[in-house]
């Protein structure tokens with residue numbers, strides 16, 4: 001699986017070695033205790049349409065919680081149709097701007113976009129030698145997303161010989177990679193890995209080759225070569241015309257995450273999931289009449305607005321021991337749903353989900369109403385799997401939905417702001433979207449193989465960790481978890497992981513109370529040891 005990668009692998013650059021890294025927001029000396037913000041400086045061209053270039057960089061960094069200063073290298077006249085003009089600024093002006101910012105403002109990470117001449121590249125490299133920063137992110141802008149060439153051939157040599165050796169990460173798309181490699185043809189993921197390795201030889205510590213334009217692929221596949229491994233990073237291909245500025249945005253978002261203290265891989269994953277969400281939210285946006293529109297970098301402000309009137313009644317610690325019922329198992333062991341629910345409550349379950357795939361609606365509503373009474377008397381929330389109608393009918397505490405069930409935003413509209421919504425997530429992109437849509441928690445799995453849910457992809461402990469590290473919502477792990485392996489799940493110690501959700505290890509057993517108690521005591525032991 002693409003995510004089977006080492007999470008904390010970060011080859012530091014010579015620039016980085018010259019300045020020790022304290023996450024900017026935490027830095028503060030005895031003399032100056034003012035709050036610092038992670039700071040990215042973008043060195044790029046201005047886009048009059050504001051979908052790409054400096055304008056996109058500032059918005060992307062702002063969305064990631066970083067400050068973004070700007071050195072403008074060129075002024076372009078462009079819109080959603082094409083680039084109508086490029087007016088490079090004099091090298092002296094670029095030098096002056098760089099000096100102004102770098103000499104005063106404690107920049108953490110420099111991100112480059114359009115560098116219109118070898119002279120500007122030289123000015124930048126000299127400035128970086130004079131004012132070292134923690135990391136350099138190079139987006140080798142050579143061709144705009146609309147296909148217009150933005151820089152001369154002679155500049156490519158400047159990238160290869162001067163800038164790339166100083167870069168911590170370079171983020172070419174297929175055309176740019178091909179241009180850097182003298183026209184190499186790139187049509188498969190294997191070609192991309194070969195190209196990334198070749199570009200690595202120019203000196204950058206990491207190469208992220210973006211495969212968005214790869215033919216015949218339903219996924220958006222990027223490859224990250226870190227000098228040792230070529231990681232395939234898969235994302236969703238969002239169908240939209242509003243993709244102008246995705247390259248600038250991705251690179252700026254990576255820079256912002258690095259400025260916040262992330263490793264390269266964490267930064268790339270967070271940036272990819274941010275871009276994916278932004279594209280998704282902006283897919284119907286109508287700005288301009290051309291074939292390629294911009295997207296809304298600040299969509300989270302709206303997502304937040306939509307959910308800001310909510311007073312969630314949900315306590316994330318309730319996810320500690322999450323019991324999920326199964327009608328087939330209850331039938332096999334001759335129990336009613338209510339008996340099963342009462343038994344796991346007696347054993348110490350902290351939240352219950354009724355997952356009754358075969359129940360008829362009338363029976364389901366009736367059973368859910370009785371279970372709700374029981375759960376109320378234990379002070380434990382009761383959620384309904386999939387069935388928003390059943391949750392509404394019995395006034396349950398919430399609903400759990402998966403990626404192919406009703407969308408979270410719709411569920412929220414139906415069940416209102418005070419109810420709990422859980423959503424199944426397998427990737428950081430799912431987790432980002434769950435948060436933006438107004439979910440309360442994430443169920444991540446199957447962590448281990450299970451017979452309880454057919455055709456369910458296993459994400460493993462690595463997949464669980466990746467989701468937890470990127471998630472803003474609390475997470476419960478699910479899938480193949482029981483007394484034998486719950487410890488290994490909770491000992492991952494990842495932030496946001498609040499507990500385990502279990503079906504067969506509780507309900508496909510003779511005594512539900514005993515099994516729930518056994519699991520609970522294991523979870524309590526891990527919690528006590530990691531306090």
Ligand SMILES: Cc1ncc(COP(=O)(O)OP(=O)(O)O)c(N)n1
Nearest residue numbers: 386400401402403424443444478501
């Ligand atoms: C806590 C929790 N996490 C994940 C799931 C799976 O939900 P979904 O992907 O919708 O699959 P089904 O359960 O509907 O088969 C869950 N139920 N609970």
Ligand SMILES: Cc1ncsc1CCOP(=O)(O)O
Nearest residue numbers: 446450452479480502503504
């Ligand atoms: C519902 C669900 N979602 C992901 S795995 C899974 C099944 C979990 O069941 P079990 O705990 O028996 O493995």
Ligand SMILES: [Mg+2]
Nearest residue numbers: 386401402405
């Ligand atoms: Mg479902």
